Amino acid sequence: MKNVLVGVTRQRVSDRLISYGKELVDGTEGRLFVVHVMKYPLTELSLKNAETLEYLHGRAAECEANLMMVRSGNTVATLVSMVERLDIKTVVIGQTRQDKPYENTIHGFLDILQNDCRVVIVPREDEE
Numbered sequence: 001m002k003n004v005l006v007g008v009t010r011q012r013v014s015d016r017l018i019s020y021g022k023e024l025v026d027g028t029e030g031r032l033f034v035v036h037v038m039k040y041p042l043t044e045l046s047l048k049n050a051e052t053l054e055y056l057h058g059r060a061a062e063c064e065a066n067l068m069m070v071r072s073g074n075t076v077a078t079l080v081s082m083v084e085r086l087d088i089k090t091v092v093i094g095q096t097r098q099d100k101p102y103e104n105t106i107h108g109f110l111d112i113l114q115n116d117c118r119v120v121i122v123p124r125e126d127e128e
Contacts (some may be wrong), residue, residue, distance in 0.1 A: 002030035
């Protein structure tokens with residue numbers, strides 16, 4: 001089984017990542033999981049956050065994906081746990097906008113997972 005996990009944050013980028021993940025599972029017996037990890041404790045649920053979550057719900061439903069929204073104080077540990085628990089073979093994430101990507105959460109995630117599954121980093125639109 002070829003399960004794919006798509007890590008999402010912002011709405012515009014999320015659409016591209018979810019579509020890419022769907023392409024990977026189409027025609028296979030694999031399942032698509034879309035996950036949004038929110039910082040814990042949740043300090044506020046703004047209208048913008050609510051709209052993003054509503055959008056993600058609809059988009060995941062269109063792609064027959066399992067949408068998971070998780071609150072966590074440790075994003076890397078949460079994602080690694082999900083990869084192991086859900087038997088994920090491919091993780092799809094977006095390219096960071098940070099000047100020093102080696103300092104962000106994804107770098108730690110990649111270090112841990114590099115031998116366990118394939119990690120696909122989808123380039124930003126302005127980089128394509």
